[in-house]
Amino acid sequence: MTLVWLNGRIVSLTDAHISVTDRGFLLGDGLFETMPVYMGRVFDLDAHLERLASGLAVLKFAGAVDLVKLRAGIADYLAAEEMVTAVLRLTVTRGAGPRGLLPPEAPSPALLMTLSPMPPLATEPLSLHIAAATRRNEFSPLSRIKALPYLDNVLALQEARDHGADEAILLNVRGTIACATAANIFAIRDGRLETPPLSDGALPGTMRALVLALANRLGLAAVETSLRAGDLAGADEVFLTNSIRRVTPVKECNGKPVGGRGGRALERLHALIAARMGLP
Amino acid sequence: MTLVWLNGRIVSLTDAHISVTDRGFLLGDGLFETMPVYMGRVFDLDAHLERLASGLAVLKFAGAVDLVKLRAGIADYLAAEEMVTAVLRLTVTRGAGPRGLLPPEAPSPALLMTLSPMPPLATEPLSLHIAAATRRNEFSPLSRIKALPYLDNVLALQEARDHGADEAILLNVRGTIACATAANIFAIRDGRLETPPLSDGALPGTMRALVLALANRLGLAAVETSLRAGDLAGADEVFLTNSIRRVTPVKECNGKPVGGRGGRALERLHALIAARMGLP
Numbered sequence: 001m002t003l004v005w006l007n008g009r010i011v012s013l014t015d016a017h018i019s020v021t022d023r024g025f026l027l028g029d030g031l032f033e034t035m036p037v038y039m040g041r042v043f044d045l046d047a048h049l050e051r052l053a054s055g056l057a058v059l060k061f062a063g064a065v066d067l068v069k070l071r072a073g074i075a076d077y078l079a080a081e082e083m084v085t086a087v088l089r090l091t092v093t094r095g096a097g098p099r100g101l102l103p104p105e106a107p108s109p110a111l112l113m114t115l116s117p118m119p120p121l122a123t124e125p126l127s128l129h130i131a132a133a134t135r136r137n138e139f140s141p142l143s144r145i146k147a148l149p150y151l152d153n154v155l156a157l158q159e160a161r162d163h164g165a166d167e168a169i170l171l172n173v174r175g176t177i178a179c180a181t182a183a184n185i186f187a188i189r190d191g192r193l194e195t196p197p198l199s200d201g202a203l204p205g206t207m208r209a210l211v212l213a214l215a216n217r218l219g220l221a222a223v224e225t226s227l228r229a230g231d232l233a234g235a236d237e238v239f240l241t242n243s244i245r246r247v248t249p250v251k252e253c254n255g256k257p258v259g260g261r262g263g264r265a266l267e268r269l270h271a272l273i274a275a276r277m278g279l280p
Numbered sequence: 281m282t283l284v285w286l287n288g289r290i291v292s293l294t295d296a297h298i299s300v301t302d303r304g305f306l307l308g309d310g311l312f313e314t315m316p317v318y319m320g321r322v323f324d325l326d327a328h329l330e331r332l333a334s335g336l337a338v339l340k341f342a343g344a345v346d347l348v349k350l351r352a353g354i355a356d357y358l359a360a361e362e363m364v365t366a367v368l369r370l371t372v373t374r375g376a377g378p379r380g381l382l383p384p385e386a387p388s389p390a391l392l393m394t395l396s397p398m399p400p401l402a403t404e405p406l407s408l409h410i411a412a413a414t415r416r417n418e419f420s421p422l423s424r425i426k427a428l429p430y431l432d433n434v435l436a437l438q439e440a441r442d443h444g445a446d447e448a449i450l451l452n453v454r455g456t457i458a459c460a461t462a463a464n465i466f467a468i469r470d471g472r473l474e475t476p477p478l479s480d481g482a483l484p485g486t487m488r489a490l491v492l493a494l495a496n497r498l499g500l501a502a503v504e505t506s507l508r509a510g511d512l513a514g515a516d517e518v519f520l521t522n523s524i525r526r527v528t529p530v531k532e533c534n535g536k537p538v539g540g541r542g543g544r545a546l547e548r549l550h551a552l553i554a555a556r557m558g559l560p
């Protein structure tokens with residue numbers, strides 16, 4: 001990352017600074033999107049900007065962010081960086097404010113974009129750990145938007161790594177599965193492609209939506225249904241999805257084997273997603 | 281606010297910047313304390329630093345923050361600003377990190393202090409609104425430390441103001457009262473001074489602890505017990521506490537009158553707290 005895009009200007013990383021009065025920094029008052037760039041363009045940009053818009057509506061500063069200008073800014077930034085394949089993170093905060101929780105009446109949001117190298121797709125299935133220390137709060141609208149506060153997810157991932165697992169599963173407060181710390185979770189069972197509904201605290205992942213839309217191409221019925229930890233062991237296949245890593249199979253959860261009986265479904269899903277992305 | 285203290289240096293506000301790779305900004309990965317300064321010293325500093333230390337332990341970067349140095353930094357900063365009466369905010373983030381949720385193994389925290397004018401104590405009792413849009417997650421350890429993510433509280437306060445109320449009450453996910461958006465809540469009932477236990481999602485406020493310790497001086501039994509919204513109407517007195525505003529009486533909740541029958545208890549409590557602070 002050499003150049004960053006900050007409030008409409010492309011500047012060097014060392015010249016890019018956030019104000020100490022920024023509410024994103026002080027209170028987590030903001031949103032972000034992490035988006036894959038292929039062939040110099042963001043894949044599924046509309047879905048990411050729609051999710052951003054829904055987050056801005058929840059936080060009530062949609063009127064202060066011009067998504068048309070932002071879209072042009074994304075194109076400018078990618079062109080300036082000549083990035084063909086990369087990860088683009090967009091951060092939008094409510095900007096500076098006076099002391100206290102109450103937002104300013106006319107916020108002046110801070111907008112930041114950074115580019116990072118695209119990580120390789122997973123070559124090995126992952127091990128999961130069900131986080132015990134924290135739960136995802138499906139009673140908060142923040143569970144349904146991509147808000148800056150990711151600290152529960154950080155704690156859950158730390159716990160998973162302490163247990164030798166690759167990723168953590170967050171349960172919701174009712175005790176069913178919500179999602180992983182940076183991915184949604186799917187199970188293939190009995191000819192169904194199952195994933196927790198958003199009302200269970202699942203983040204509305206863009207790759208989640210794409211995979212649900214592709215289920216019928218796999219000969220599977222897409223079903224949003226609550227999943228319990230015990231449901232994973234009996235599944236033909238368990239996998240995680242996110243916009244960057246796409247689809248990653250899971251081999252075990254809390255030390256017990258899961259999945260691995262999905263036959264060609266995941267292979268076929270990979271191919272369908274790559275085709276959507278225009279990739280070989 | 282003219283000068284800020286940033287990582288051991290006192291700099292002007294315009295020269296104080298946060299890195300765009302700071303995890304506090306990107307993920308809400310950090311903590312803060314808001315502390316009252318009287319006569320050039322932080323009141324109850326030990327309590328604030330203890331809460332900070334407990335937060336650092338939960339986030340697992342206690343080893344990277346030198347609290348002895350930090351204490352000296354607070355003294356330096358207050359001396360440099362010649363502030364007699366003020367609000368001091370201390371922000372501690374895990375610092376910069378690579379892309380992703382996993383913290384760096386050897387974090388280099390960012391430490392920031394800012395000073396703001398001390399707001400006046402409330403002269404009028406407050407009206408409360410019980411937030412419907414979100415709940416405080418008592419299943420997360422973040423409910424028991426003062427972590428940066430305050431976005432649920434921001435949403436709740438916005439909702440309260442939309443309803444013409446001064447402050448919002450956050451229920452926990454079980455539906456009992458946790459706390460206000462920037463204060464703890466107390467009810468005086470039947471000779472008891474009641475407040476929700478920390479296990480109900482109450483923030484461990486420093487003023488909450490002080491008020492509990494002073495209960496017997498008021499002739500009241502301090503009781504940590506779950507409070508339901510309906511319990512407020514029947515209370516002799518309902519009040520909020522935080523370190524800056526100290527004790528603020530409540531006059532109504534969701535449009536219905538509460539409290540106001542506490543006699544001299546609140547007056548006496550004010551005097552006891554002021555005496556602890558060494559104030560007239």
